[in-house]
């Protein structure tokens with residue numbers, strides 16, 4: 001198994017309600033604490049949903065002062081990846097759709113929430129939204145994740161040297 005994934009088996013259920021969920025791995029672009037280009041997303045379980053509060057930084061700028069749409073998509077996709085800790089199966093994004101409702105302002109905190117809307121055999125249909133704190137929705141996303149065997153990730157092994165420049 002690709003060693004960068006670490007002790008993946010420990011990452012599955014049970015994760016008590018209200019607890020912080022572990023990053024996918026240290027160098028994950030969405031949530032890895034060791035990725036200097038990453039978003040360092042911190043995610044909690046809340047019931048059968050996953051929640052985060054996130055601020056985009058200047059590293060993720062698109063238009064001046066505004067988060068790049070790809071960065072917003074990355075965070076939403078990675079948030080979906082935390083639902084796998086609740087479903088208990090590895091899965092990967094097969095299709096992702098993002099609706100950008102309003103500019104996401106750098107340095108501003110946004111609330112994110114995601115949930116599984118349908119678990120159908122290999123298919124996990126998920127949805128999420130990103131909102132101003134206590135307010136207006138700025139982006140929504142829906143995705144199809146397909147469950148895969150853990151061997152799926154062997155295609156990335158052995159991990160290439162990580163170039164941090």
Ligand SMILES: CCCCC/C=C\C/C=C\C/C=C\C/C=C\CCCC(=O)SCCNC(=O)CCNC(=O)[C@H](O)C(C)(C)COP(=O)(O)OP(=O)(O)OC[C@H]1O[C@@H](n2cnc3c(N)ncnc32)[C@H](O)[C@@H]1OP(=O)(O)O
Pocket residue numbers: 005008011012024025028030077078080081082084085089090091092093094095122123144146148150153
């Ligand atoms: C985090 C989990 C906890 C630990 C897990 C353990 C290890 C992993 C840990 C960490 C992972 C690291 C970090 C990332 C975590 C989260 C971050 C966000 C997620 C990602 O960043 S992940 C990367 C981007 N992602 C990919 O890299 C996928 C590339 N891709 C493929 O590798 C193949 O594409 C594959 C294997 C996915 C499928 O290939 P395939 O050949 O097995 O399946 P196929 O395409 O045939 O589809 C099967 C059935 O889905 C239907 N179907 C297909 N598309 C559809 C659509 N659009 N709408 C409706 N139905 C659809 C078909 O019609 C058929 O349906 P039916 O069976 O009913 O006929």
